[in-house]
């Protein structure tokens with residue numbers, strides 16, 4: 001298949017996964033972000049990269065957003081939310097973060113293929129995204145893509161959709177948000 005054929009196939013896969021995301025679960029996450037004081041985002045590897053893109057846009061919304069592990073990230077407190085993106089829901093560093101966040105009384109949200117995973121079960125809000133785990137141990141969801149690519153792409157689209165929903169709720173537009181964009185690039 002030509003590279004452009006693969007692009008079309010990936011988009012078809014994303015159409016299928018997008019249509020399976022629960023609107024109620026997504027709305028719970030948006031409302032939790034609205035109600036939280038600070039928003040912390042975490043994920044490992046590629047899932048973490050999608051989280052960084054999400055945290056940047058949350059900052060553009062005018063909220064206090066942080067990526068876990070960065071040098072200027074402050075302490076998590078009980079009025080805050082920790083959002084974890086993890087296909088498997090079993091990544092060890094994220095399990096520890098979820099445990100710590102729970103012990104501090106903060107809200108934990110998981111975006112995962114497996115709400116029944118360790119991270120999913122520990123979370124106050126779990127949004128299920130369809131996909132195949134990176135080790136392909138669960139072959140119930142078919143994708144032509146390697147490892148967790150389909151989950152990671154769906155995660156980025158989902159995060160961008162959360163931003164749009166937040167903008168809609170708060171009457172924000174791109175122009176206002178651009179006013180907060182980095183100007184030392």
Ligand SMILES: O=C([C@H](O)CO)[C@H](O)[C@H](O)COP(=O)(O)O
Pocket residue numbers: 043044045046047048085086087088089090091134146147148149152
């Ligand atoms: O980087 C990743 C890998 O390339 C899978 O496609 C994963 O995002 C990373 O290993 C984290 O895994 P999950 O927590 O299961 O998303």
